[in-house]
Amino acid sequence: xNPLAIPEIVIRRLxxxxxxxxxxxxxGRTLTSSQELGDTLGISSTQIRKDLSYFGEFGKQGTxxxxxxxxxxxxxxxxVDRRWNLVLIGAGDLGRxxxxxxxxxxxxxxxxxxxxxxxxxxxxxxxxxxxxDVAKLPEVIAEHGVQIAVIAVPAxxxxxxxxxxxxxxxxxxLTYAPITLSLPDHIRVEYIDPxxxxxxxxxxxxxxxx
Amino acid sequence: xNPLAIPEIVIRRLxxxxxxxxxxxxxGRTLTSSQELGDTLGISSTQIRKDLSYFGEFGKQGTxxxxxxxxxxxxxxxxVDRRWNLVLIGAGDLGRxxxxxxxxxxxxxxxxxxxxxxxxxxxxxxxxxxxxDVAKLPEVIAEHGVQIAVIAVPAxxxxxxxxxxxxxxxxxxLTYAPITLSLPDHIRVEYIDPxxxxxxxxxxxxxxxx
Numbered sequence: 001x002n003p004l005a006i007p008e009i010v011i012r013r014l015x016x017x018x019x020x021x022x023x024x025x026x027x028g029r030t031l032t033s034s035q036e037l038g039d040t041l042g043i044s045s046t047q048i049r050k051d052l053s054y055f056g057e058f059g060k061q062g063t064x065x066x067x068x069x070x071x072x073x074x075x076x077x078x079x080v081d082r083r084w085n086l087v088l089i090g091a092g093d094l095g096r097x098x099x100x101x102x103x104x105x106x107x108x109x110x111x112x113x114x115x116x117x118x119x120x121x122x123x124x125x126x127x128x129x130x131x132x133d134v135a136k137l138p139e140v141i142a143e144h145g146v147q148i149a150v151i152a153v154p155a156x157x158x159x160x161x162x163x164x165x166x167x168x169x170x171x172x173x174l175t176y177a178p179i180t181l182s183l184p185d186h187i188r189v190e191y192i193d194p195x196x197x198x199x200x201x202x203x204x205x206x207x208x209x210x
Numbered sequence: 211x212n213p214l215a216i217p218e219i220v221i222r223r224l225x226x227x228x229x230x231x232x233x234x235x236x237x238g239r240t241l242t243s244s245q246e247l248g249d250t251l252g253i254s255s256t257q258i259r260k261d262l263s264y265f266g267e268f269g270k271q272g273t274x275x276x277x278x279x280x281x282x283x284x285x286x287x288x289x290v291d292r293r294w295n296l297v298l299i300g301a302g303d304l305g306r307x308x309x310x311x312x313x314x315x316x317x318x319x320x321x322x323x324x325x326x327x328x329x330x331x332x333x334x335x336x337x338x339x340x341x342x343d344v345a346k347l348p349e350v351i352a353e354h355g356v357q358i359a360v361i362a363v364p365a366x367x368x369x370x371x372x373x374x375x376x377x378x379x380x381x382x383x384l385t386y387a388p389i390t391l392s393l394p395d396h397i398r399v400e401y402i403d404p405x406x407x408x409x410x411x412x413x414x415x416x417x418x419x420x
Contacts, residue, residue, distance in 0.1 A: 097303035190407030197400030
């Protein structure tokens with residue numbers, strides 16, 4: 001099947017399935033079902049079977065899915081059976097929280113460098129990494145073959161940082177800064193913006209919706 | 211129009227429109243258009259006009275939208291023209307980053323208390339707030355009329371914290387912990403999980419997609 005024909009909303013659910021499968025595997029479970037995955041995630045079992053059918057046949061009618069098999073297949077589909085080197089820009093509270101979060105590592109991503117423009121922060125040790133001068137960005141990216149970057153700088157600096165990343169060869173950016181980045185079309189950007197979730201919930205907390 | 215008939219995907223885009231309108235207003239702009247909003251966000255102008263039409267007529271053919279007017283209307287629709295009191299559970303690096311982020315305040319949300327179960331952290335001052343013992347959760351929630359909570363604790367503690375929040379009367383939870391919470395159906399939960407974005411981008415960085 002032409003991968004371009006698979007809706008992005010389907011791709012975006014695969015990491016959720018993978019998260020549940022990882023936990024089931026950690027718990028020593030060998031078999032699961034679209035029903036169990038769906039109940040855990042609040043998604044219908046029909047939707048899950050339809051999503052997976054874009055990529056092949058992963059289970060048998062009546063016996064369900066092998067947990068490790070489906071997990072490994074999803075890792076392969078998402079290309080996280082390899083390891084991606086990330087750079088992190090921003091060594092403030094948020095940057096430190098990101099560095100200390102194990103989930104990146106477990107999900108297929110290694111933060112190989114953290115950079116900042118603050119002379120107070122440059123040279124400091126955070127976990128295994130020493131904060132580097134953001135001026136070294138092009139060298140760091142070339143040295144580690146980095147394609148994906150994480151931005152954890154204030155909104156006022158995010159556009160400039162993003163442009164420097166793109167100029168240095170990065171193709172994909174995960175940004176925590178609450179501004180919409182203006183970048184060439186071929187650059188993929190994912191936003192982490194807690195206000196989207198909070199304001200959506202506020203809407204549904206209105207008297208007419210409770 | 212019956213608010214239940216408006217698709218959630220539409221509601222979820224309103225905060226994005228609001229974000230752009232806030233910036234335009236800060237820049238002193240008085241008029242905008244669905245075209246400009248769309249170009250900034252990478253959404254078609256047709257989609258934006260269709261989304262807004264669920265809620266009324268906000269612009270005039272040929273003159274566009276009044277920036278402040280549309281901003282105020284969206285704030286009202288999303289119920290963020292009032293202020294929501296939030297509690298934050300977890301005073302680690304992530305909790306501190308959340309406390310120092312101005313965006314919550316600007317978006318209609320005030321963090322009125324931060325709580326933790328770590329005796330080392332309880333009593334410490336972070337900005338204007340002193341970290342309180344999580345055992346005081348019910349009193350804090352009742353005192354401030356809190357309906358929304360933010361969870362910034364490790365995955366292993368998130369389910370227990372979420373249940374305590376629900377028992378104390380919280381109706382909506384924004385969680386940064388990378389596990390799917392199991393809660394009563396009427397509780398709204400929004401997840402902040404950077405792996406979803408990273409793994410989605412990894413998929414699209416495969417050779418067939420570049």
